[in-house]
Amino acid sequence: MEKQYSFPREKMKILLLEGIHPACVERLTQAGYRPESLKGALSEQELCDAIAGVHLLGIRSKTQVTERVLEKAKSLLAVGCFCIGTDQVALSAAACHGVAVFNAPFSNTRSVAELAIAEVVMLARRASHKSQLLHRGVWEKSAEGCVEVRNKTIGIIGYGHIGPQVGLLAEAFGMKVYYYDVVAKLPLGNATCLSTLEELLGVADFVTLHVPETPETRSMIGAAQVAKMKRGAFLLNLSRGRVVDLEAVRAGLESGQLGGAAVDVFPEEPKTNDEVFSCPLSGMDNVILTPHIGGSTLEAQRNIGLEVGNSLLRFTETGSTTGAVNFPQVELPLVRDAHRILNIHRNVPGVLSSINSIIAGVGANIRSQYLSTLGEVGYLIVDVDSAMSETVRSTIDELETSIKTRILY
DSSP states (O other), X not given: OOOOOSSOGGGSOEEEOSOOOHHHHHHHHHTTOOOEEOSSXXXXXXXXXXXXXXXXXXXXXXXXXXXXXHHHOTTOOEEEESSSOOTTBOHHHHHHTTOEEEOOSSTTHHHHHHHHHHHHHHHHTXXXXXXXXXXXXXXXXXOTTOOOSTTOEEEEEOOSSSHHHHHHHHHHTTOEEEEEOSSOOOOOTTOEEOSOHHHHHHHOSEEEEOOOOOTTTTTOBSHHHHHHSOTTEEEEEOSOGGGBOHHHHHHHHHHTSEEEEEEOOOSSOOSSTTSOOOOTXXXXXXXXXXXXXXXXXXXXXXXXXXXXXHHHHHHHHHOOOTTBSSSOOOOOOOOTTOEEEEEEEEOOTTHHHHHHHHHHHXXXXXXXXXXXXXXXXXXXXXXXXXXXXXXXXXXXHTSTTEEEEEEOO
């Protein structure tokens, strides 16, 4: 269906930061947009300076979209997080500014899961430590402390998108899989759900974390939790840096309570590859440190680029918020020969009645309509069979409850 858009695609400003995969740039370009892509992240002040006039913003994990940034982003419609996590965005503030936030919850799950299992094997065989010794010219050919992972137990904390993948791969190695999650989840394969974190810590030879950063998960593994693990067990964190107390991990390694650790994420990470990295676990035996590369494979980055890029396109061109993490989930099929209005508003009674009165006032017939709310925000898509003038759009936008209004086509 041929559509006329309210804003020319070539004039829509799209800013992609942190080296978003070229597949996304190509997808947006093919759709008629002209995205600007930068390799590095921007500081808060740099982003405040750059955000004026930007309609769509793409970031990864380093760029922080704070409330201060959002105050400057008068034209911003949506933020695409080209990763799993969204804690780098002030989500509630974004919703209150009418900015939808999308992420890629599925595209790099396999990459993270494969790295986790690879590190399980490397820790069990002390392969990383022996590699470091060889680099220093020390030949240490010994089976001491090296074990197979077959018949060992892996405990997965967080059974969302990545956890089940880890479990299935671990089963293929002959491991027994347990998991713990605060939300009831259907187990895949032969995984067994445990009712408490403490129970999982007490039975697992390998403990791996795959949780988001929330107030509940922050520092969820500290000295008390390390003490409850099996002596000589291994700890892996490929989730978020602040969910594990690295000083407690260091103490556990020094005492022998932990047999090794693998860490891919850190409380403080360098903003660029030129900055110096420091960590309490640096230089310790049988510790694998990787620079936040769990999802950094060519396949994952391409898939993420397409997944988030397509979400941004659907939102821009149809108003669909399916997959948005801070918005009501609204999606209506396109209606032929109709004009679509999108309205983001404060979630208070009477909004729909006020908007319908405005539409009725110009004699338009409503062809389809859907309203949903989430927290403080409501989102309305309405299709009408009569052209909507700028006056009508302005009238809707001037409602006290309105946050942002678009005539899509």
